[in-house]
Amino acid sequence: xxxxxxxSHGGDLQPEFLDDEHPRAMGDFEAAQGARNLGFRNRxxxxxxxxxxxxxxxxxxxxxxxxxxGDFVGDALYAVLVYLVVSIVAxxxxxxxxxxxxxxxxxxxxxxxxxxxxxxxxxxxxxxxxLLGTTFNSLDLVAYVIGVLAxxxxxxxxxxx
Numbered sequence: 001x002x003x004x005x006x007x008s009h010g011g012d013l014q015p016e017f018l019d020d021e022h023p024r025a026m027g028d029f030e031a032a033q034g035a036r037n038l039g040f041r042n043r044x045x046x047x048x049x050x051x052x053x054x055x056x057x058x059x060x061x062x063x064x065x066x067x068x069x070g071d072f073v074g075d076a077l078y079a080v081l082v083y084l085v086v087s088i089v090a091x092x093x094x095x096x097x098x099x100x101x102x103x104x105x106x107x108x109x110x111x112x113x114x115x116x117x118x119x120x121x122x123x124x125x126x127x128x129x130x131l132l133g134t135t136f137n138s139l140d141l142v143a144y145v146i147g148v149l150a151x152x153x154x155x156x157x158x159x160x161x
Contacts, residue, residue, distance in 0.1 A: 040091045040092065043091055044088050044091055047084050047087050047088045047091075048084075048088060050084060051081055051084040051085065051088070054077055054080050054081045054084065055081060057077055058074055058077040058078060058081065059130075061073050061074045061077060062074050062130075068139070071137075071139075071140075071143075072139065072142075072143045073143075075139075075140045075143035075144060075147065076143045076144070076146050076147030076150065077147060078106070078143075078144070078147065079102065079103075079106050079143065079144040079145075079146075079147030079148045079151070080147045080148070080150065080151045082102045082105050082106055082144075082148070083098060083099065083102040083147070083148050083151040083152070083155075084151065086098045086101045086102045086105070087155070095152050095155050095156045096152070098152070098155075099148050099149070099151075099152040102148045102151075103144060103145060103148050106141075106144035106147075106148070107141060107144065109132055109133065110133070110136060110137075110140050110141055110144070111136070112132065113132070113133050113134065113135055113136040114136045117132075118132035118133055118134055119134040119135070122134050
């Protein structure tokens with residue numbers, strides 16, 4: 001079937017096979033769109049489950065390790081979690097765009113620590129220290145980039161983006 005574009009009655013561009021003269025094509029399009037949305041829903045559920053595992057792993061690393069290695073791994077896992085959250089919200093975006101947004105969020109959170117706001121919030125509500133941290137450390141920025149790059153590599157490993 002020819003899928004050329006033409007001007008519809010409303011003045012917008014749409015594929016020719018979607019006009020009113022082809023109701024079967026419109027039904028096929030709606031069915032394909034429904035299947036696509038279901039695929040996005042399933043992807044979001046998988047990403048949320050993986051996020052739960054990453055969060056649990058991050059807490060284990062935080063409570064069972066000490067020193068710079070534990071901090072670095074914990075920060076990298078934090079960045080992976082941010083990547084997953086951005087992936088859930090922007091499920092239709094390519095991995096490289098998700099990675100850029102995730103890195104920007106991580107950097108913004110780290111720079112926010114320079115203001116003292118996160119440590120004040122952690123005094124009011126202790127779990128905020130896990131979300132926003134409390135003190136700036138430039139090595140955390142390196143861990144964030146490595147974590148996001150690792151998440152991007154895994155997410156694009158089996159499928160081109």
